[in-house]
Amino acid sequence: MQVIVESRHAEGEAIRSMAENRLRFVLRRLAWRIPRARLSLMDTNGPRGGVDKKVLVELRLDGLQPVVASATSADWRSAMDTAIDRAAQALLRTCRRAREATSMPRPDFQT
Helix, strand or coil: CEEEEEECCHHHHHCHHHHHHHHHHHCHHHHHHCCEEEEEEEECCHHHCCCCEEEEEEEECCCCCCEEEEEEECCHHHHHHHHHHHHHHHHHHHHHHHHHHHHCCCCCCCC
16 A cells, blocks of 8 residues: 655644554555555644644545545644544445445346
């Protein structure tokens, strides 16, 4: 799994390796389904502060629609944890739906 971490903020750059390690840890069991993951760290208000740390997680899947999840919080860690957890849950739902769609028996129409 290729992980791309993007950030234009100095604090976001400082936690780059922690963000990548956290993403790899949470998605370790399904990493074979994810060729590329992108993690964007954004500070929407800049130096003014407030609940403005936004983390966006985008998971590209082979043969399926991409999974996107985001979270906003006052600090990077909680926004990152929430966004990664949401992405993991959405990934599980997407994989489960894809598996159910391929394993459903075709209806037997009788005329």
